[in-house]
Amino acid sequence: MASGIDLLIIVIYLLVILAVSIKLSLKETLDGFFVNNRKTRTVFLVFSIVSTTFGAGALIGLAGAAYSTGISFGISNLVTVILGFTLLALIAPKIKRFGDKFGAHTIGDFFAVRFSHRARLLVSALTIIAFFIFTGAQFVAIGSLASVLVGINFTTALFGAALIAIAYTALAGLKGDIYTDFIQFLVMIIAFFAALIPFGILKFGLPTSLPPTHLDPFNFAGPIFFFGSIFLGGLYLLASMDWWQRIYASKDPKQARKIFSWAVILAIPLYAMAIALGLMAASSLGPGLDPDSVLFVIMEQSLPVGLLGLGYAGILAAVMSTVDSMIVVSTASALKDFYKTTINPRAIDSQTLKHARTFAIIFGLAGLGVAYLLPDIVNLVLLSIFIIATFIPATLIGMFWKGTTEKAAFWSILIGVIVLMIFAPIAFTLSWLPSFFAALISLIVISKFTRHSKTEKLSKLN
Numbered sequence: 001m002a003s004g005i006d007l008l009i010i011v012i013y014l015l016v017i018l019a020v021s022i023k024l025s026l027k028e029t030l031d032g033f034f035v036n037n038r039k040t041r042t043v044f045l046v047f048s049i050v051s052t053t054f055g056a057g058a059l060i061g062l063a064g065a066a067y068s069t070g071i072s073f074g075i076s077n078l079v080t081v082i083l084g085f086t087l088l089a090l091i092a093p094k095i096k097r098f099g100d101k102f103g104a105h106t107i108g109d110f111f112a113v114r115f116s117h118r119a120r121l122l123v124s125a126l127t128i129i130a131f132f133i134f135t136g137a138q139f140v141a142i143g144s145l146a147s148v149l150v151g152i153n154f155t156t157a158l159f160g161a162a163l164i165a166i167a168y169t170a171l172a173g174l175k176g177d178i179y180t181d182f183i184q185f186l187v188m189i190i191a192f193f194a195a196l197i198p199f200g201i202l203k204f205g206l207p208t209s210l211p212p213t214h215l216d217p218f219n220f221a222g223p224i225f226f227f228g229s230i231f232l233g234g235l236y237l238l239a240s241m242d243w244w245q246r247i248y249a250s251k252d253p254k255q256a257r258k259i260f261s262w263a264v265i266l267a268i269p270l271y272a273m274a275i276a277l278g279l280m281a282a283s284s285l286g287p288g289l290d291p292d293s294v295l296f297v298i299m300e301q302s303l304p305v306g307l308l309g310l311g312y313a314g315i316l317a318a319v320m321s322t323v324d325s326m327i328v329v330s331t332a333s334a335l336k337d338f339y340k341t342t343i344n345p346r347a348i349d350s351q352t353l354k355h356a357r358t359f360a361i362i363f364g365l366a367g368l369g370v371a372y373l374l375p376d377i378v379n380l381v382l383l384s385i386f387i388i389a390t391f392i393p394a395t396l397i398g399m400f401w402k403g404t405t406e407k408a409a410f411w412s413i414l415i416g417v418i419v420l421m422i423f424a425p426i427a428f429t430l431s432w433l434p435s436f437f438a439a440l441i442s443l444i445v446i447s448k449f450t451r452h453s454k455t456e457k458l459s460k461l462n
Contacts, residue, residue: 009310040250042258048321049259059315059318062077062271063277066274068291069214071214072217083233089257089264092256096252111394111398115456117455124337126390127330131333132330135327136367165323180320184318188270188317188318195303204284225429228432238392281298323364387417390417406452406455406456408442
């Protein structure tokens with residue numbers, strides 16, 4: 001349980017984040033709420049990308065997985081991020097040009113222009129589901145941290161801490177997300193690299209006494225999962241809407257490419273740090289700990305008063321920088337792709353912005369419900385990735401191959417989802433495999449036997 005000084009540091013950190021969000025919410029516009037008026041500075045985008053991807057799944061999840069099974073899960077995640085950001089750097093200019101041309105806010109906008117309105121609705125519905133599941137994973141981490149901080153039970157801590165995160169996210173949207181991410185990135189760097197790593201080494205030493213299996217790259221779920229997760233994860237980042245929003249928020253195509261090139265460089269030490277902390281716990285503390293609490297145990301045993309509060313602030317920064325992005329993505333998809341196009345197309349921007357904040361609260365609470373029902377960080381993260389994987393083929397192939405038809409894109413995604421639902425209860429960690437390839441094969445085969453729909457805007461897109 002944290003001391004008064006440690007709690008004071010946490011309170012100051014939260015107040016700063018809230019103050020920044022309130023200030024940014026004043027005179028906010030709809031374009032500012034969703035894409036920061038498409039003119040964000042490079043440093044803010046780079047820090048936002050890194051801090052968003054390095055959330056609970058990366059920090060607490062990787063440390064816990066490294067403690068339980070060694071380097072396997074962490075290495076696959078690190079290679080995934082390197083591959084994914086490298087690919088994003090290559091296609092970001094194309095996405096940025098599309099966003100500027102059509103005033104796009106979501107990945108659903110791409111599907112509406114390239115294919116049809118029904119394709120937009122299907123992709124947006126899956127995006128909303130995937131991202132509130134992802135939000136649930138972050139809330140599990142927040143609840144675990146709050147429980148450790150003030151010594152209350154997990155459920156009470158989960159609801160209290162999550163409500164704070166929802167409130168500050170609803171204020172300023174992506175604009176607030178990007179600028180608070182800048183603060184949260186700096187807090188993470190100071191907390192982990194200036195405090196936790198040095199004091200952790202002094203307390204526990206380097207991880208030298210590890211079981212042989214902890215150095216096996218396939219120990220987490222076998223070689224199929226290891227290589228498959230790298231392949232799938234790299235492609236997943238290309239179809240994940242949080243990165244599309246940051247590309248839309250950039251100034252121009254050249255900057256859109258640059259931000260992911262820098263993000264690769266900054267992400268590597270953060271992921272390596274999370275793996276190292278988990279191995280340190282496995283070497284020094286032995287088996288028997290709850291993997292989701294490993295990071296907290298290391299902090300409590302190695303950091304002195306004051307620095308412990310800073311360490312907890314670092315965890316909060318990692319988690320909350322991902323939470324706000326997940327909520328903004330779900331909100332943008334619901335508002336732009338459903339409300340604005342289907343329910344109330346004549347809504348003016350001020351009206352829509354008001355609903356955006358309401359939707360942010362709704363989707364934040366939905367993510368909270370997921371966290372309460374399934375408090376498992378790693379499995380929640382994997383499930384959200386598997387859902388988004390169902391429309392990776394339609395997104396990427398549709399972007400570059402003019403032969404992709406609307407019917408093929410729509411049915412490819414739907415077939416992928418159905419196959420995922422069939423195989424997930426049978427072999428969860430491998431269920432992406434039949435799902436992804438069912439979507440891929442369906443897309444190619446159906447495209448070969450169907451014609452382009454009148455709703456497709458191939459000439460305007462190019």
